Amino acid sequence: MSLGQDLAPHLPFLRRYARALTGSQSHGDTYVRAALQAIVDAPGDFPRDVDPRLGLYRTFQAIWASTNDETENRDAGDTGNEGIAQARLAQVTPRSRQALLLTAMEGFTPEDVGYLIDADAVEVEMLVNEALEEIERQTHADVLIIEDEPIIAMDLETIVRDLGHSVNGVAVTRDEAVAQAMAHRPGLVLADIQLADDSSGIDAVKDILAEFSVPVIFITAFPERLLTGERPEPTFLITKPFQRSTVKAAISQALFFDQATVPA
Secondary structure, rough: OOOHHHHHHHHHHHHHHHHHHHHHHHHHHHHHHHHHHHEEEEEEEOOOOHHHHHHHHHHHHHHHHHOOOHHHHOOOOOOOHHHHHHHHHHHOOOOHHHHHHHHHOOOHHHHHHHHHHHHHHHHHHHHHHHHHHHHHHHHHEEEEEOOOOOOHHHHHHHHHHHHOOOOEEEEHHHHHHHHHHHHHHEEEEEEOOOOOOOOHHHHHHHHHHHHOOOOOOEEOOHHHHHOOOOOOOOOOEEEEEHHHEEEEHHHHHHHOOOHHHOOO
């Protein structure tokens, strides 16, 4: 099997990681393209002594480390997602965010993350804890959960409240979700894709976003249906069945880039 065939199944998930890390689909995809170009230009440099997915993320991390100037970004005066991130970077280091995302969202072991960011497993675990503690300290939101499976909805409610946030509604249909969003204006939406009456969580989110801006985390058993590269994709996407740590990481990162939770 060729290197390209080995790497292809992992690209949607690398793009997910890149978007979560940068808070932007276009910015994240730029880093992914640069990593792929580096592999094409020098295939002999690709690490063959590790799993292809680990080698792919290692190449991405090298590109990110060599081109992402955090100091320059903080001085750029951006007002969008990057500007929001800059308001937090003084408190949370990019290294800690990488450790958090790579373990909790991408499922790498602390040892694998150590390989990716040049740290040992103990340091990785410390970085993850630091990131969670600091991001959770900075952020608070009222959360709308769009989920038609009662057990899953209850689990999500518990996770949200454990993080110190509030749940201002649980909706099981598109119409219910939109009505609750209009009534309470949540600061974060957790949305399943397939809802109780065969309506779409995607359509519910589109209706909500047409009225006001709010960060959204999609939760689905079929992530490949959204990670196609053919249309705007969700920045935050969780695969069912999910780990509680994955949901916590996604919530922390979604609120990390939300203007409403930037400290004064």
